[in-house]
Amino acid sequence: xxxxxxxxxxxxxxxxxxxxxxxxxxxxxxxxxxxxxxxxxxxxxxxxxxxxxxxxxxxxxxxxxxxxxxxxxxxxxxxxxxxxxxxxxxxxxxxxxxxxxxxxxxxxxxxxxxxxxxxxxxxxxxxxxxxxxxxxxxxxxxxxxxxxxxxxxxxxxxxxxxxxxxxxxxxxxxxxxxxxxxxxxxxxxxxxxxxxxxxxxxxxxxxxxxxxxxxxxxxxxxxxxxxxxxxxxxxxxxxxxxxx
Numbered sequence: 001x002x003x004x005x006x007x008x009x010x011x012x013x014x015x016x017x018x019x020x021x022x023x024x025x026x027x028x029x030x031x032x033x034x035x036x037x038x039x040x041x042x043x044x045x046x047x048x049x050x051x052x053x054x055x056x057x058x059x060x061x062x063x064x065x066x067x068x069x070x071x072x073x074x075x076x077x078x079x080x081x082x083x084x085x086x087x088x089x090x091x092x093x094x095x096x097x098x099x100x101x102x103x104x105x106x107x108x109x110x111x112x113x114x115x116x117x118x119x120x121x122x123x124x125x126x127x128x129x130x131x132x133x134x135x136x137x138x139x140x141x142x143x144x145x146x147x148x149x150x151x152x153x154x155x156x157x158x159x160x161x162x163x164x165x166x167x168x169x170x171x172x173x174x175x176x177x178x179x180x181x182x183x184x185x186x187x188x189x190x191x192x193x194x195x196x197x198x199x200x201x202x203x204x205x206x207x208x209x210x211x212x213x214x215x216x217x218x219x220x221x222x223x224x225x226x227x228x229x230x231x232x233x234x235x236x237x238x239x240x241x242x243x244x
Contacts, residue, residue, distance in 0.1 A: 004092055004100045008074065012104070017073045021112045024062035028054040029119030033126070046129045048137055048204050051120055058116060059145055059199040060180045066112060067149055068173030070105045071156035072166050079164040084244045098161075098239045102232070105153045106146075113142040137204050144201035148220070151194050151227040158235030161242070191219055194227055 012018050032054035078084045088094065117138060124133065159169040177195050184196045191200060200220055 001096050001100060004096050005104065008100060008104045011077060012074075012108075015073070017069070018108065020066060020069060021108055021115060024058050024066065024112060025115035025119045027062070028058040028116060029123060031057060032120065032123050044131055046127075046131060047120070047124060047134050050123055051138060051141060051204050054116070054120060055141065055145075055199070055202045055204070059202040060184060060196075061177060063109070063112070063145060063149055063198045064152055064177040064180065064195045065173065067105065067109060067152040068156045068170050068177075070108050071101075071153060071160045072169045074101045074105055074157075075160040076166050079166070088244055094240050095236075098157075098236055102153060102157055105157065106150060109149050109153065110146055113146050117142055141202045141204055144220075145198045148197040148201040148224050151197070151224060151231050154228055154231035154235060155194065158231060158238065161235060161239050192223055197224055197227075 032050045035050065035053040078087055087097065120138065121133070156169060156173060159172065163169055180193075180195050180199070183193045184190050184199050186193075190196045197220065201224070
């Protein structure tokens with residue numbers, strides 16, 4: 001598995017697609033830096049308010065889109081010039097190939113989240129936030145957002161393995177991401193819509209809930225875990241039986 005992950009890393013290093021991990025954190029940092037002027041008078045909520053402002057665009061649009069882009073790209077080489085046959089002719093199992101690709105996309109999203117935190121800390125340093133850093137709130141937000149992306153990664157990887165077209169899975173991901181702006185405000189559909197779950201998990205709240213909907217952690221965790229198992233197992237079984 002480690003050797004296969006190294007080969008996937010080498011393929012990414014030779015491309016520029018990995019630079020996308022910087023896009024959302026940079027844009028979120030710029031938004032948060034501008035909005036931080038409006039929260040500086042509320043000393044005890046400086047960090048949480050800035051985190052909330054940065055989270056909106058990052059988790060509603062960019063994170064779901066990045067899961068699709070990375071998943072499609074990670075399968076791009078195999079779909080061209082008989083790449084699947086060449087890969088599976090090597091001493092590597094289909095199980096390791098599928099799990100390795102899932103882990104690689106998950107690591108890229110994790111790196112995006114780490115850079116997001118770095119952007120928040122940079123804003124606090126530049127603005128001179130006087131209160132202590134609320135690490136518990138920040139870590140709960142970014143780790144929760146990463147966990148909520150795992151079902152999307154599993155679903156997008158399933159689609160990317162199934163279709164040889166690089167654009168088709170991306171187009172479907174965009175189609176389902178755009179309604180996020182409305183669905184995240186729906187108390188009925190928001191918690192169960194995979195593309196809305198990163199926002200609900202990342203949005204900080206002062207109560208034992210997440211986001212404006214006050215969805216309990218237990219509900220979101222069960223939904224995220226259930227959809228992850230469903231999407232991953234479906235894609236894994238399809239790949240194991242797929243004729244190459």
